[in-house]
Each structure stands twice: as structure tokens, then as C-alpha cells.
Amino acid sequence: xxxxxxxITAHKSRFLNELIELLKIPSxxxxxAYKDDVLKTAKVIKDSLAxxxxxxxxxxxxxxxxxVYGEKIINPNLPTVLVYGHYDVQPPDPLDLWDSPPFEPVxxxxxxxxxxxxxxxxACDDKGQMYMHVKALEYMTSNGELPCNLKFMIEGExxxxxxxxxxxxxxxxxxxxxxxxxxxxTGMIAKDVPSxxxxxxxxxxxxxEVTGPNRDLHSGLYGGAVANPINVLTKMIxxxxxxxxxxxxxxxxDKVENLSDAERTEMAKAPFSLENYKKxxxxxAVYGEEGYTTNERNSIRPTLDVNGIWGGYTGEGxxxxxxxxxxxxxxxxxxxxxxxxxxxxxxxxxFENIAPKGVRVKVTPHHGGQGYVTPIDSLGYxxxxxxxxxxxxxxxxxxxxxxxxxxxxxxxxELKSKTILMGFGLDSDAIHSxxxxxxxxxxxxxxxxxxxxxxxxxxxxx
Amino acid sequence: xxxxxxxITAHKSRFLNELIELLKIPSxxxxxAYKDDVLKTAKVIKDSLAxxxxxxxxxxxxxxxxxVYGEKIINPNLPTVLVYGHYDVQPPDPLDLWDSPPFEPVxxxxxxxxxxxxxxxxACDDKGQMYMHVKALEYMTSNGELPCNLKFMIEGExxxxxxxxxxxxxxxxxxxxxxxxxxxxTGMIAKDVPSxxxxxxxxxxxxxEVTGPNRDLHSGLYGGAVANPINVLTKMIxxxxxxxxxxxxxxxxDKVENLSDAERTEMAKAPFSLENYKKxxxxxAVYGEEGYTTNERNSIRPTLDVNGIWGGYTGEGxxxxxxxxxxxxxxxxxxxxxxxxxxxxxxxxxFENIAPKGVRVKVTPHHGGQGYVTPIDSLGYxxxxxxxxxxxxxxxxxxxxxxxxxxxxxxxxELKSKTILMGFGLDSDAIHSxxxxxxxxxxxxxxxxxxxxxxxxxxxxx
Numbered sequence: 001x002x003x004x005x006x007x008i009t010a011h012k013s014r015f016l017n018e019l020i021e022l023l024k025i026p027s028x029x030x031x032x033a034y035k036d037d038v039l040k041t042a043k044v045i046k047d048s049l050a051x052x053x054x055x056x057x058x059x060x061x062x063x064x065x066x067x068v069y070g071e072k073i074i075n076p077n078l079p080t081v082l083v084y085g086h087y088d089v090q091p092p093d094p095l096d097l098w099d100s101p102p103f104e105p106v107x108x109x110x111x112x113x114x115x116x117x118x119x120x121x122x123a124c125d126d127k128g129q130m131y132m133h134v135k136a137l138e139y140m141t142s143n144g145e146l147p148c149n150l151k152f153m154i155e156g157e158x159x160x161x162x163x164x165x166x167x168x169x170x171x172x173x174x175x176x177x178x179x180x181x182x183x184x185x186t187g188m189i190a191k192d193v194p195s196x197x198x199x200x201x202x203x204x205x206x207x208x209e210v211t212g213p214n215r216d217l218h219s220g221l222y223g224g225a226v227a228n229p230i231n232v233l234t235k236m237i238x239x240x241x242x243x244x245x246x247x248x249x250x251x252x253x254d255k256v257e258n259l260s261d262a263e264r265t266e267m268a269k270a271p272f273s274l275e276n277y278k279k280x281x282x283x284x285a286v287y288g289e290e291g292y293t294t295n296e297r298n299s300i301r302p303t304l305d306v307n308g309i310w311g312g313y314t315g316e317g318x319x320x321x322x323x324x325x326x327x328x329x330x331x332x333x334x335x336x337x338x339x340x341x342x343x344x345x346x347x348x349x350x351f352e353n354i355a356p357k358g359v360r361v362k363v364t365p366h367h368g369g370q371g372y373v374t375p376i377d378s379l380g381y382x383x384x385x386x387x388x389x390x391x392x393x394x395x396x397x398x399x400x401x402x403x404x405x406x407x408x409x410x411x412x413x414e415l416k417s418k419t420i421l422m423g424f425g426l427d428s429d430a431i432h433s434x435x436x437x438x439x440x441x442x443x444x445x446x447x448x449x450x451x452x453x454x455x456x457x458x459x460x461x462x
Numbered sequence: 463x464x465x466x467x468x469x470i471t472a473h474k475s476r477f478l479n480e481l482i483e484l485l486k487i488p489s490x491x492x493x494x495a496y497k498d499d500v501l502k503t504a505k506v507i508k509d510s511l512a513x514x515x516x517x518x519x520x521x522x523x524x525x526x527x528x529x530v531y532g533e534k535i536i537n538p539n540l541p542t543v544l545v546y547g548h549y550d551v552q553p554p555d556p557l558d559l560w561d562s563p564p565f566e567p568v569x570x571x572x573x574x575x576x577x578x579x580x581x582x583x584x585a586c587d588d589k590g591q592m593y594m595h596v597k598a599l600e601y602m603t604s605n606g607e608l609p610c611n612l613k614f615m616i617e618g619e620x621x622x623x624x625x626x627x628x629x630x631x632x633x634x635x636x637x638x639x640x641x642x643x644x645x646x647x648t649g650m651i652a653k654d655v656p657s658x659x660x661x662x663x664x665x666x667x668x669x670x671e672v673t674g675p676n677r678d679l680h681s682g683l684y685g686g687a688v689a690n691p692i693n694v695l696t697k698m699i700x701x702x703x704x705x706x707x708x709x710x711x712x713x714x715x716d717k718v719e720n721l722s723d724a725e726r727t728e729m730a731k732a733p734f735s736l737e738n739y740k741k742x743x744x745x746x747a748v749y750g751e752e753g754y755t756t757n758e759r760n761s762i763r764p765t766l767d768v769n770g771i772w773g774g775y776t777g778e779g780x781x782x783x784x785x786x787x788x789x790x791x792x793x794x795x796x797x798x799x800x801x802x803x804x805x806x807x808x809x810x811x812x813f814e815n816i817a818p819k820g821v822r823v824k825v826t827p828h829h830g831g832q833g834y835v836t837p838i839d840s841l842g843y844x845x846x847x848x849x850x851x852x853x854x855x856x857x858x859x860x861x862x863x864x865x866x867x868x869x870x871x872x873x874x875x876e877l878k879s880k881t882i883l884m885g886f887g888l889d890s891d892a893i894h895s896x897x898x899x900x901x902x903x904x905x906x907x908x909x910x911x912x913x914x915x916x917x918x919x920x921x922x923x924x
Contacts, residue, residue: 329780431680
């Protein structure tokens with residue numbers, strides 16, 4: 001048993017309990033009702049970094065939620081790694097679909113997690129994966145095994161667009177100076193198939209409002225004679241995809257990078273079972289853009305999805321009303337080279353253009369971010385690959401993720417350094433969904449693997 | 463000043479206060495949270511009928527909310543009029559659009575109601591109009607002016623489909639025996655343009671549920687690769703109308719009665735200003751089925767409107783989720799000859815047929831009713847017309863309404879008698895909408911006009 005393994009074994013229950021306590025705080029950044037909880041979480045992170053061995057920790061105020069910064073500088077001549085993570089979580093609703101309360105963590109075993117998994121909102125995304133780094137730091141400092149300088153930047157607005165982090169990074173280039181950025185906020189293909197995320201999709205998130213008559217109307221007296229904002233909204237949204245599920249917004253695909261057949265063939269090698277995929281989601285068929293496989297549709301192709309829609313009477317029973325307004329939240333996942341602000345403008349212009357007479361349309365951009373691709377020949381990637389090889393006994397597979405971490409491309413722009421995405425979650429961990437969980441095995445495997453990354457990265461830099 | 467006018471003048475404030483007290487009770491039949499209030503309202507109606515002079519009153523239990531029955535039989539050889547009304551109201555939401563709380567009635571003047579109008583949910587639909595009949599009864603009994611026998615049947619489930627009233631009527635044909643049925647639950651063209659509703663649209667109200675994946679999913683990891691129930695629902699709903707706004711459900715129009723050019727020309731004579739109509743609703747254009755005027759679209763043509771839609775994240779901020787389920791409440795207004803149960807089946811079959819692979823669809827019929835047309839050469843119509851002439855100084859215009867009173871066609875079927883719709887509300891009274899109100903002038907005008915109907919109907923029957 002390696003030294004780190006014995007350390008983890010010795011402190012297992014404490015490592016679990018500390019994470020469980022952290023998961024009990026409902027740090028929902030999207031809902032201002034939880035403001036105090038989000039602020040409390042920042043304080044907890046600050047203390048945990050200090051206890052784990054940071055020389056200097058601070059809670060940096062922003063126009064939104066604070067950013068927790070911590071550092072352990074052992075020698076200015078050694079490489080510096082900046083660890084990024086977030087302590088905010090997605091809203092937990094729909095609550096009725098959770099088997100246990102989202103902020104009352106419980107450990108249960110599942111088919112994929114026979115060693116048990118912690119069920120709670122944020123268990124995997126990102127409190128669990130972020131806290132692996134805190135515990136890895138504790139191990140390295142308390143055992144004199146820290147090979148390089150470390151900086152931590154843990155934010156509280158990742159789930160709502162990281163807007164203030166952007167300002168913070170621009171204003172603190174010197175303080176955040178580093179040789180490589182390390183993030184654990186992604187997944188791997190399977191427990192026995194380690195993988196490193198080499199690509200992320202960009203994001204444009206907008207809210208639309210369609211207004212018809214100036215008040216709700218009786219559907220009998222006015223039905224058929226005035227534009228019904230809900231009917232109109234459904235027509236407008238439906239028209240955003242053609243029959244092949246291509247997005248119809250003019251210019252939307254202009255900058256989309258098309259992968260070569262060679263690259264697509266390489267991608268197709270990643271282990272994937274369409275049958276298991278459909279079975280896990282209980283669907284009889286997949287659905288998506290004509291001409292692309294499931295793995296391509298959710299990684300190298302841009303998409304447009306309605307994340308929420310509402311209007312009219314949604315209560316119990318029946319109300320014969322024509323609503324004055326109808327709303328939808330719509331997000332577009334973008335691929336590298338698509339500029340999120342440009343796409344947001346394209347959407348806004350198009351959506352306003354297709355509004356029929358009789359209604360008024362308002363498009364409000366929420367937030368967004370650029371896509372990102374990291375080269376697999378960088379020192380950081382090689383160090384990560386060797387670390388996985390060390391603890392998993394297998395060379396990880398490079399993989400494009402469909403998710404977005406908007407801030408990553410900004411890091412490269414402002415800090416001039418590459419980001420390595422070492423994720424230890426699984427697609428089945430239900431992040432953003434009811435019953436989110438994180439495998440205990442994955443949690444400890446992450447803590448075990450991270451120190452090797454620092455070791456090999458420092459060696460490679462020499 | 464006529465005798466009835468002086469009586470109204472003498473009791474003005476009491477007539478208003480009694481209605482205001484009635485409007486304070488939130489008798490929302492669609493929402494079970496208001497069960498006690500609905501039951502309390504039935505009791506209040508029972509007492510008010512007894513106080514107004516009924517010999518016999520009772521609260522008849524049903525499987526749902528009770529039906530208040532009352533009668534005043536002065537002579538079995540005289541004609542009998544059955545008055546129908548309802549004491550339940552529509553849900554008041556969206557509450558934030560009300561200028562004053564829906565169940566705290568206030569009297570305010572408006573452009574159309576310089577004498578003031580009572581603002582409250584149910585003011586016009588139907589508590590206010592129903593209560594006119596109670597006060598007309600009070601006048602006639604206390605002044606020995608009742609010319610015929612009267613029966614009252616006031617239900618508490620009109621806004622949710624009158625299902626139990628149907629059972630009640632079938633089970634009490636003898637008790638409800640009458641020569642004509644009188645209802646005040648419709649409107650008139652304008653205060654100086656009295657009209658009698660000669661046609662009502664039928665209704666089919668359904669709720670649809672689209673289920674995709676078995677749980678909410680992260681829109682980054684799954685976006686573009688699985689059917690998004692909200693996107694699918696918008697496509698399915700959008701496809702229910704073609705580019706000319708004809709409804710695309712196969713067989714939907716098969717039994718629709720097409721009016722002759724002569725009839726359409728006659729209809730077109732009713733005073734109507736498209737400019738004022740658009741101005742009142744603050745819309746730049748009307749919208750509807752190609753080839754028909756606004757007045758035709760909302761009266762002689764069937765329609766399909768979404769009354770409510772919901773799914774995914776609808777809270778504050780942004781959540782990048784693909785919902786497992788999406789829902790909509792959809793109602794179709796039908797014209798005479800269309801059978802609502804048949805149309806409901808057509809909808810269900812069609813909606814299930816157009817569901818793409820990757821989702822499951824559930825269609826749940828809520829309730830419905832047949833359309834209705836009443837001949838203008840019946841004694842009842844003539845008596846009503848003469849009554850309006852007496853109090854308005856003008857012969858009323860026969861008018862088709864776009865609204866539905868599902869029970870009317872059942873009355874004819876089960877009780878073999880025609881229904882006369884003497885409405886005193888205005889389209890602008892915002893029934894089913896925020897700030898519903900009923901003009902004081904209209905309220906008293908109704909009380910004044912109703913006794914003349916009994917007088918002339920009794921005379922015509924001799």
C-alpha cells in the first residue's frame with residue numbers, strides 16, 4: 001500500500017464527514033434566498049484550506065459571491081499550479097424526485113458504486129471533486145510531500161456564469177500567476193476507464209418573454225381571435241430546429257469547427273454502449289442532429305435546448321385562460337471557435353425577427369462562455385496521464401465533454417496558461433439532477449491521484 | 463320611475479353589500495385548498511334564496527360540490543322557469559396583476575362604468591349575475607309581483623366542468639321540470655347595445671404530459687443527444703395549427719357547421735371596432751384562422767388554445783437542465799354539431815400519433831361540453847327580447863358567444879326545454895382575468911329587467 005493510500009485509510013471517516021458537513025449547506029447561487037448559506041460556505045472553504053496547510057487564505061469580495069483564495073508557496077523557483085473549483089451548487093428542484101433531501105447527505109450503495117456513494121446536491125459537482133484537492137493538500141503538507149507551489153481559487157458563482165470571477169482574474173493576473181491550471185469538475189468514462197477531458201463546449205443562456213394581450217383573457221371570448229403567447233412561443237421554439245434537427249438560426253454554424261473523419265474515427269473508439277445508454281435513461285430511442293453519433297452530438301456539435309418553459313395556468317384542475325405572457329429559458333451549447341456573445345446576438349436577432357404580429361418579444365441574455373480544447377502533448381496533460389496510469393494502472397483516454405466551464409477559456413486568455421481537467425465523476429452521478437451522488441471510491445481515488453500530478457508535473461518542468 | 467326602479471333605489475346599498483359579502487368568499491372550485499370556502503358559499507346562497515322568498519330550499523350533496531336548489535311554486539297551472547347559475551369562481555392567478563386583492567371587493571369607476579364597478583373574482587362570472595336573480599325574486603315576492611313558478615339550481619362546479627350537475631339533472635328530471643331555463647352567465651355587446659346570446663361554443667379540455675429521460679439531465683452532457691421533452695412538446699403543439707391557423711387534427715372540422723354568406727352578413731352587422739378591440743388589448747394586430755373575421759373567429763369557428771404550459775427550471779436565474787417531463791393544458795372551443803367527446807378522442811389519438819421516438823406521451827381529458835344554439839322565434843327568446851326593450855328602450859341583438867356553458871345542451875337533452883341566455887356583463891369585465899369587475903349599473907339593470915322576462919313569458923304562454 002502506498003503512503004498516500006495508508007494516509008487515506010487512516011483518515012477515511014474524517015475525510016467523509018468533512019465533505020458531508022460541507023454538503024449540508026445549501027449554497028444555491030441561482031436563488032438569492034440562499035445568500036447566507038452561500039456566504040457561509042465560502043467561510044468553511046477558507047478554514048478548510050487553512051487547516052490543510054495553506055500559508056495564506058482570504059475570502060475575496062466581488063460584486064457577487066466571494067472567491068476563496070489560498071496559497072502555499074514553498075519555493076518561488078519551483079513550478080506553481082493553480083487549482084480552480086466552485087463551492088456553489090445547482091438548485092435541487094424538482095425536489096419531489098429526490099429519494100432523500102438534497103441537503104441531508106446519505107451514503108448508499110449502487111450498482112456502479114458498491115463501496116457506497118454520497119447522495120446530495122453538489123456531491124460531485126463540485127464540492128466533492130473540489131474537496132479532493134483540499135485533502136490532497138493536507139496529505140502533502142502533513143507528510144512533507146508537496147513538490148511545487150500551490151494556489152487555490154474557489155468561486156461561488158460557477159452555476160450562474162462566473163461573471164465576477166472574470167473580473168477577479170483580470171484584476172489579479174500577478175497574484176494568480178501559474179504554470180498550469182488544474183480543475184476537477186468533469187467526469188471520466190468509467191471507474192475502470194480513466195479519461196481526461198480535452199474539450200469543453202461553450203454556452204449561451206438566454207431567457208425569452210412573449211407578450212400578447214395586455215391581460216389574461218377568457219379563452220372562450222377571445223380564443224381564436226388573438227395571438228396566444230403560449231401557442232406563439234411553441235411555434236417560435238419549434239422553428240429553431242429543422243426536420244434534421246439542425247439549428248435554423250442564420251449564421252449559427254458559420255464558425256463551427258468540423259472534425260476530420262480521422263478524428264471522428266478516433267473518437268468512436270471510446271467504449272460506448274447505445275443499449276446501456278438508452279437503458280440508463282429509460283428511453284426507446286436517442287434523438288438528435290442527423291448525421292452524427294450520440295457521442296458526437298453531445299460533444300463536438302453545438303445544440304439548443306429549452307431548459308424551462310412556463311405560462312398560463314399551471315395549477316390543479318382547469319382554467320380556460322389565454323395568458324398575457326409566456327416565458328422560456330433556452331441554452332445553446334457551443335463548440336470551439338463559436339463566440340458565445342456573437343451567438344447570443346444571432347439568437348436575439350433571429351428570435352425577434354420570427355415573432356409574428358400581435359405579440360412582443362423580449363430576449364434577455366443570462367450568461368455564457370467560450371468552448372475550450374486542450375492539446376494532449378502539453379506537459380500538464382502528460383503529467384495528468386502519468387498520474388492516472390499510476391493509480392488506475394491504465395493510460396487515460398482523451399475525451400471531449402459536452403459540458404461547459406465558461407471560465408476555462410478566459411483563464412488561457414488572461415493568465416496565459418493551459419487548464420488540465422482531471423475529473424473523477426461518472427456520467428451516472430446525476431449532476432444537475434435529482435439524487436446527485438459521488439462515489440466514495442471515486443472521492444478517495446481522486447485524493448490519491450492528485451499528488452502524483454504535482455509530482456510528475458514538477459519533474460517534467462525541470 | 464317604475465315600481466321595480468323605486469324598489470332598487472330604496473335598497474341599493476343593501477343589494478350592493480350583500481353581493482360584496484358573497485364575493486369575499488374565495489369559492490375556487492379548481493383548487494381543493496378552498497374546499498371549505500366553496501361549501502360555505504353554497505350555504506350562503508341557500509340562505510339568500512330562503513330570505514328572498516323561496517318556499518323550499520336545500521343544499522343537495524353530490525360527489526363533488528353541492529348544488530343549491532330552491533323553489534317558489536305559486537300555482538301548478540302557471541308556467542315554471544328554472545334559473546341556473548353557479549357560485550364557484552375561476553382561480554384568481556396571476557395574483558400580481560390584480561390592482562386590488564381578488565377577494566377583497568372594491569368599487570371603482572372606469573371609463574365604461576362611470577357609476578362604478580365592483581372589482582373582485584366572480585363579480586361578473588357568475589356571482590354578480592346569479593345574485594341579480596335572487597334580488598329580482600326578492601322584489602317580486604315582497605311586492606306580490608311574481609307571475610309564475612320559479613325554480614333555482616345554483617351549482618359549484620361550473621368552472622371545472624359541471625360533471626356532477628349532469629348526474630344531478632339526470633336523477634331529478636321531475637323535480638327540475640320547467641317550461642324554460644333562464645341563465646345570466648354571458649355578456650351583452652354594450653350598455654347601450656343590449657344583446658341576447660343565441661349560441662355557445664362547446665369545449666374539450668385536456669392535459670398533456672411528455673416524458674423523455676427518466677430523470678432531469680445535465681444539458682451539457684446530454685444536450686443534443688436525447689429528446690428534450692420541452693422542445694418536443696413545443697414541436698407537437700406548434701404542429702396543431704397550419705400556416706393558415708387551421709387546426710391540423712384529422713377529422714376535427716368534419717362536423718363543423720358552415721354558416722351561409724347571408725348569416726355571416728347578418729353577424730357582421732353587430733357594432734364592432736377592430737381599432738378599439740386592438741387598443742383595449744394593446745396589440746398591434748389580431749391573429750387567427752385565415753378567411754374569417756375576428757367576430758367569426760371567436761364565435762362560429764372552433765379553436766385550439768394552450769391555457770398553460772410548464773416544464774424544467776422556471777425559477778430565478780439559470781439552470782442548465784434537460785427536464786424529464788413537460789406539460790400543457792390545452793382547450794378546444796367547439797361549435798354546434800361537434801361532439802366534445804369525439805373531438806377529445808380525435809385529439810388524443812392524433813397527439814399520441816405525432817409523438818416522436820424517444821418520448822412517451824400521456825393525454826388526460828379534463829372535461830368538456832357540447833355547443834348550443836337557441837332559436838330566436840321561441841317564446842322564451844321573445845319574452846327576453848321584450849324585457850330588454852322595456853328596460854333598455856332597444857330591441858336586443860341576437861349574438862353568438864365564443865364562451866361555453868357545457869351544461870346547456872344537457873339541459874335540453876334531459877329536461878327537454880330551451881335555455882335563454884340573458885347576460886348583463888361586458889366583454890371588458892375581464893372575467894377569468896385579473897381585475898374582473900361588474901358594473902353597478904349592469905347589476906341593477908339586470909335586477910330591473912329579469913322580472914319583465916317572467917311577466918312576458920307568462921303572458922305569452924297563456
